[in-house]
Amino acid sequence: MTQEQRTPLEIFAFNYIWKSGVPSKVSALSWQLLLDRIPTRDNLWRRAVIRDDDAVCPLCVGEVETARHLFLHCCVSAEIWYAVIRWLGVTVALPANVLMSYGMLVGCGNNKKRKKGLSIIWLAYVWAIWKARNNRVFNNSEVEVGAVLEDIQRFSWKWYLNTISFGPCLLYEWVWNPWECMQR
Numbered sequence: 463m464t465q466e467q468r469t470p471l472e473i474f475a476f477n478y479i480w481k482s483g484v485p486s487k488v489s490a491l492s493w494q495l496l497l498d499r500i501p502t503r504d505n506l507w508r509r510a511v512i513r514d515d516d517a518v519c520p521l522c523v524g525e526v527e528t529a530r531h532l533f534l535h536c537c538v539s540a541e542i543w544y545a546v547i548r549w550l551g552v553t554v555a556l557p558a559n560v561l562m563s564y565g566m567l568v569g570c571g572n573n574k575k576r577k578k579g580l581s582i583i584w585l586a587y588v589w590a591i592w593k594a595r596n597n598r599v600f601n602n603s604e605v606e607v608g609a610v611l612e613d614i615q616r617f618s619w620k621w622y623l624n625t626i627s628f629g630p631c632l633l634y635e636w637v638w639n640p641w642e643c644m645q646r
């Protein structure tokens with residue numbers, strides 16, 4: 463994809479993710495996700511690494527594992543999305559695709575600090591789902607919505623603290639009222 467072919471939202475997302483101050487493995491995964499280059503099962507099937515009947519989503523075992531399905535439209539991921547939305551206390555429908563989920567979440571921020579915080583929360587969302595999915599695939603672990611939400615809260619808290627130079631908040635404060643913490 464060249465710079466000219468990108469939409470304004472894509473340009474914003476790629477620039478913003480790059481500058482978000484999260485561990486580089488996290489921004490790299492998100493970049494790959496936005497480019498649909500992570501090894502979901504449909505991508506492995508297209509590269510002939512696996513057979514088509516092995517391309518099923520490991521979370522619901524009902525549909526093909528595309529990036530959009532795994533991160534948003536799977537019944538398990540949709541529950542995680544809504545858990546994050548409830549935590550933040552905002553009103554955001556289930557987005558049509560991964561890029562829109564980024565735009566919609568960051569768009570809930572009414573100032574620079576909050577946009578940055580929400581970008582980090584989205585990155586934590588992506589990271590936590592990929593981690594839970596891989597634990598499911600490789601360790602046969604159950605995916606629990608509450609546990610994934612806690613991962614998202616803990617990762618985003620830790621990474622957000624890395625970006626601010628003063629007034630650190632505690633994890634329970636972040637979980638209780640992330641908006642307040644994003645104002646410090």
Ligand SMILES: [Zn+2]
Nearest residue numbers: 519521522536
């Ligand atoms: Zn699924």
